[in-house]
Amino acid sequence: MDFALTDEQRMLEETLTRLVADQISPEQRRTMLAAAPNGSSALWRTFAELGLLHMPFSEDVGGLGGDGTDLMIIMQALGRGLVPEPYLAGLVLPGQLLALTANSEQQTRWLAPLLEGEHQLALAWQEIGARYDAFTVATQATQQGDQWQLNGKKHVVLNLEAAAATLVSAQLASGKLGLFIVPADAPGTSTHLYRTIDDQPAGDLTLDSVTLPLTNCLSEDVSDVLAEVLAVGRAALCAQAIGAMEEACDQTLAYLKERKQFGVPLSTFQALQHRMVDMHLHLEQSRSMAILAATSLALPASERDYKIAAAKAYCGESARFIAEQAIQLHGAMGMTEECYVASYAKHLVMFDHYLGDSDYHLETVSELLKVA
Structure with a gap:
């Protein structure tokens, strides 16, 4: 197969190569890892200025319409420099879920600031005993009048500490899988934070009778x-x-x-x-x-x-x-x-x-x- 990059993709690759070489030396990376997680770091703001935060999203939600190849170019450059910014965990995964499930009001509240670099998010999908199966979920969500109540525990949630909110999957009474957005300061949430072996910030999220308005439900069938x-x-x-x-x-x-x-x-x-x-x-x-x-x-x-x-x-x-x-x-x-x-x-x-x-x-x- 003849796999050749377009002129725009080659320019993106060259720009990222220079950026990573200039700003991610071993010493700079150690300094960044030692600092507290912060969704508005200087490097993250640079990502926003270069359009990297908009690149993987469709134009319908305010993105640049990048495809899988564009994302591959970005991630390969980040991997080459071991860039510690949570581009995948804090932007791409939760952002794509928002882009595909959120209504216009939810997108304005959560997705638009994400693409502008004003905050980061996280995705909580893993549970103990599920062995990487995103659809074996013990966390429960029950609707009580005009509210949802969530109970359960999510493990190895990457970028949990820096996230303004976390997207949480939960089992519904209907038997389907729902998706909810849980603000970081929601009453009933507690976290156990740690670093993975390769220094990625992560944590376990416990949901104890967390009450959310109906507008915080992104989907009642998200599988x-x-x-x-x-x-x-x-x-x-x-x-x-x-x-x-x-x-x-x-x-x-x-x-x-x-x-x-x-x-x-x-x-x-x-x-x-x-x-x-x-x-x-x-x-x-x-x-x-x-x-x-x-x-x-x-x-x-x-x-x-x-x-x-x-x-x-x-x-x-x-x-x-x-x-x-x-x-x-x-x-x-x-x-x-x-x-x-x-x-x-x-x-x-x-x-x-x-x-x-x-x-x-x-x-x-x-x-x-x-x-x-």
Whole structure:
């Protein structure tokens, strides 16, 4: 397949490459991670000025009408620099759900400020025991007169601390899956905040008789839309992993050229050359799968889910392989915080677990093949 970027997409790629190189050095990233989560950081405002916050959304809701390829370009650049801003968790996932389910009043209240960079949101869909299944939900929502009441607990909610509100999925009395927007200061909510292994801010959200007005219900049957948005997220994660894998390979090759043993660079040893070749083979094959995922978002649901599940599974396995090889080829120093490749390795290992790991997606591929 001839996959070529348009002139506009090449300009976007070049702009992001320069931006990440200028503003996300290892020291700058550590400073950003040490700071409290803030939806209006200088870098986030730069994203807004460049139109990156509008890019993934349709023109109907005030976006720029970007497609899966545009999102892939953005996420790949962010992955290459390990940019800590929650572009996917705080913007794309909750924003796409709002774009597809919210009425005009809800969009004005929550989506428009999101695209302008005035606040961030979060999506709470994971629950303990569900094993990445977004449709096995114990959280309950009951309608009582002119209000909704939510009870339950959501786990590993990325960007929870910085979010002005969280989109929460809950089971309804009808048996269908509903979607609600819960403000951060809603009475009855409590949070347990922490960092994931790769330093992403996350938390568990407990809902204890949380009372919401009817206008905070985005949908009383969100299953199909949620599946569509999670597919977008998985395709975006594949692209982000490609950027991180590229940089891990580049840093490892640079180290092998610099480090010497017996008076010659490590890169001259044939066994180590073979391992670098294996890393690049995994990278290039994963790149093809990431492109497949990005270009499959507009397909019918079953075909879309099959191809994106296959891409996520393959990229997850490749990410772990490249992370392990990068650490081994750096030797003991590859495990230290001072060696920047360690941050890429942690991110690549955790990538496999975000929005479903390789085993989960291989099961999805197997089930869809049986149906076909």
